[in-house]
Amino acid sequence: MQLVINGDARTFAETQLSVSDLLRLESVELPDMVSVQINDDFINRPDYDTTAVREGDTVNFLYFMGGGQ
Amino acid sequence: MRDFSETELERYSRHILLADVGIEGQEKILESKVLIIGAGGLGAPIAYYLAAAGVGTLGIVDGDVVDLSNLQRQIIHTTAEVGVPKVESAQRKIAALNPDVTVETYRTMLDASNILEILEPYDFIIDGTDNFAAKFLINDACVLAGKPYSHGGILRFTGQTMTIVPRKTACYACAFHRPPPAGAVPTCASAGVLGAIAGMLGTIQAAEALKVILGLGEPLYNQLLTFDAKTMNFRKTTLKPNPHCRVCAGSGIQKLEDYEQPVCDLKPQ
Ligand SMILES: [Zn+2]
Numbered sequence: 001m002q003l004v005i006n007g008d009a010r011t012f013a014e015t016q017l018s019v020s021d022l023l024r025l026e027s028v029e030l031p032d033m034v035s036v037q038i039n040d041d042f043i044n045r046p047d048y049d050t051t052a053v054r055e056g057d058t059v060n061f062l063y064f065m066g067g068g069q
Numbered sequence: 070m071r072d073f074s075e076t077e078l079e080r081y082s083r084h085i086l087l088a089d090v091g092i093e094g095q096e097k098i099l100e101s102k103v104l105i106i107g108a109g110g111l112g113a114p115i116a117y118y119l120a121a122a123g124v125g126t127l128g129i130v131d132g133d134v135v136d137l138s139n140l141q142r143q144i145i146h147t148t149a150e151v152g153v154p155k156v157e158s159a160q161r162k163i164a165a166l167n168p169d170v171t172v173e174t175y176r177t178m179l180d181a182s183n184i185l186e187i188l189e190p191y192d193f194i195i196d197g198t199d200n201f202a203a204k205f206l207i208n209d210a211c212v213l214a215g216k217p218y219s220h221g222g223i224l225r226f227t228g229q230t231m232t233i234v235p236r237k238t239a240c241y242a243c244a245f246h247r248p249p250p251a252g253a254v255p256t257c258a259s260a261g262v263l264g265a266i267a268g269m270l271g272t273i274q275a276a277e278a279l280k281v282i283l284g285l286g287e288p289l290y291n292q293l294l295t296f297d298a299k300t301m302n303f304r305k306t307t308l309k310p311n312p313h314c315r316v317c318a319g320s321g322i323q324k325l326e327d328y329e330q331p332v333c334d335l336k337p338q
Pocket of ligand 1: 239240241242243311316317
C-alpha cells in the first residue's frame, strides 16, 4: 500500500499494518519518543497495536525534542 | 503616538523602514513585554534579538549559574562569567546592547506554585527550557492563563517549534500529550547538541514573538516546524487542535501540577 510518511511517498508490500507494525518497519528506535499522527488525528500510545494504517494515509512521526539549554 | 527620540529613530531605523513594521509597529515592540524561560541555548539568542529589537520589558527566568560547558552555545554568557547567575549575566549583556530595555530577572526554577504569578505581566511567553517537565508545565500554565507562547525544543542536529494561542490553535499537548516515560528520554545534557542549532531555533522563536506582537504574517499557528541541520530540510506539519486534548479541549486543565522530572541518565546513542 501507499503511504505518505513525514512528507515522503512510500510503498509497502503489506496490505495491512498497525501503527506498531509501521514503527517497527520504519525502525523507529525509541517509539516512546515519537508522537504518531495519522491524517489529522493523534493516536494514543495504548492504541498503537489496534490502530490500522490504511492505503493513502498520511502518517507523521513527530519526535519529542526536550533540549533548549 | 509616542514621540520617538532621534536616537530611537536611528536605532530602530531598519525596522521602521519595513512597510509591515513602520513607526506604529516599532511602538508596539517598545511597549511589549516578553518572558523568556531559560537563559540558555535558546534563551541567549532570543534575549539578544528581542533586546536589539527594542522589546520594552524582557523577563528572564533561570535558576542556574553559568557553567563552562554552556559556552559552546549560550552566547549571551562569557568565559569570565562562569559561576555567575545566568540571569545576571544576561541582564548585563542586554543593558550593554540596548539600555532602553527593562529587564526583570527571576533567579528561580519555575514550578506549579510560582509560574502563573511570573507569567502574569507578560504579553508573550517563550519556552527555552531543556526538559519535558518544564515544557509541559509552561504549556499548561499558558493555556490556563490564556497567554500566547512559543514552544521550542532542540536535540543533536534537529529543532522544532510551534506558536500557540491557547484554545484557538493546537497546543503542545494536542500533539505530544504528556512527557515521554523517564527511561526513554535523551535530554540535551546527555544527548549533545550542535551549538549553532540553538541559534537557528532561538532566532526563529524570536521572529515568531515579534510577528505576534506586530500582528504580521503567519505565525506557526497549528504548524509544527521541524528542521534537521544535517540535511537542512525544514518541514511544517499541520496540526489540528486535538478535540481530546487533556489540556486545552473542553473544560481542559483546571489547576497546575508539577510533572515528574526524570534524572538525567547517559543513554547510549
Ligand atoms: Zn491542546
